[in-house]
Amino acid sequence: MAKRMIAALLAVLAVATPAAAQQLTNVQRDAAIQFALNNTRHTMLHEIGHLLVDQLDLPVLGREEDAVDMMATLLMLDTGTEADVIGLQDTIDGWRYSESFRPSRGYVNSAFYGAHSLDIQRSYAMACLMVGSDYERHTQYATRISLPIDRQKSCAEDYRIAERGWSMVLDPHRRQGAPASDVTVQYRDTRGQYPEAQALLEQAQVLEQYADWVAKNFVLPNPVQITAENCGEVNAFYDLETREVILCYEWVDFFYELYVSDIMPVREHFEMMRKLKLEKLGRVE
Numbered sequence: 107m108a109k110r111m112i113a114a115l116l117a118v119l120a121v122a123t124p125a126a127a128q129q130l131t132n133v134q135r136d137a138a139i140q141f142a143l144n145n146t147r148h149t150m151l152h153e154i155g156h157l158l159v160d161q162l163d164l165p166v167l168g169r170e171e172d173a174v175d176m177m178a179t180l181l182m183l184d185t186g187t188e189a190d191v192i193g194l195q196d197t198i199d200g201w202r203y204s205e206s207f208r209p210s211r212g213y214v215n216s217a218f219y220g221a222h223s224l225d226i227q228r229s230y231a232m233a234c235l236m237v238g239s240d241y242e243r244h245t246q247y248a249t250r251i252s253l254p255i256d257r258q259k260s261c262a263e264d265y266r267i268a269e270r271g272w273s274m275v276l277d278p279h280r281r282q283g284a285p286a287s288d289v290t291v292q293y294r295d296t297r298g299q300y301p302e303a304q305a306l307l308e309q310a311q312v313l314e315q316y317a318d319w320v321a322k323n324f325v326l327p328n329p330v331q332i333t334a335e336n337c338g339e340v341n342a343f344y345d346l347e348t349r350e351v352i353l354c355y356e357w358v359d360f361f362y363e364l365y366v367s368d369i370m371p372v373r374e375h376f377e378m379m380r381k382l383k384l385e386k387l388g389r390v391e
């Protein structure tokens with residue numbers, strides 16, 4: 107098998123409400139775009155994690171899918187801007203809400219024997235690394251998504267172990283003055299089914315930014331490629347044979363629609379409640 111799947115979300119695609127059917131304000135549309143791009147950014151780093159494991163022949167102790175999730179999260183925590191923190195929170199929400207699409211009868215066995223942890227576990231693992239990296243900064247958020255304080259406190263050790271492991275395996279491959287690695291970008295199926303998703307990726311230069319980051323930071327033994335294409339499913343892959351990270355346009359589209367159909371109503375409700383509470387207290391923002 108050349109391809110590794112990040113998640114089997116195909117079944118949920120049909121459930122999402124088509125965003126096109128709804129009239130969004132500019133603010134709502136911008137928020138949906140940011141949400142989709144934030145989830146895509148973490149996914150890109152996850153797939154680049156698979157690429158680095160393969161190309162740099164890195165040892166992986168434990169499940170690779172969990173390990174590259176950790177790498178993606180650690181990298182975003184490492185830069186640690188407000189945009190990175192919001193990006194991580196959006197990714198956590200993405201996993202939490204995709205979990206809610208599961209059929210009411212519960213999990214099927216494939217959820218347990220699959221290569222990935224359950225979506226809800228992936229979301230808590232990310233939150234644990236966040237609060238483990240900086241308790242003061244992230245405890246309020248971790249509490250809001252019901253990560254108990256006892257667990258939050260033990261997450262410092264999860265973070266320390268993960269950070270130490272990834273630094274040890276990646277540091278020997280840092281570029282340090284060597285010529286930049288050969289990382290190309292390609293958009294396939296440019297007249298495909300998802301022109302909006304493609305336009306979002308191109309405008310935000312998501313593929314280009316990560317290609318540049320890999321090229322400038324690591325010495326790779328072979329040329330590699332970062333590709334966006336129509337896949338016929340909601341997914342993202344690293345292809346071992348072609349040495350290619352493949353992001354499906356469907357992935358971007360899925361998270362845009364997930365935001366509009368499920369997350370936006372909840373966030374807008376909480377924002378309204380927050381404002382009402384402030385008004386009651388006689389405060390004006």
Ligand SMILES: [Zn+2]
Nearest residue numbers: 110111112171
């Ligand atoms: Zn993966």
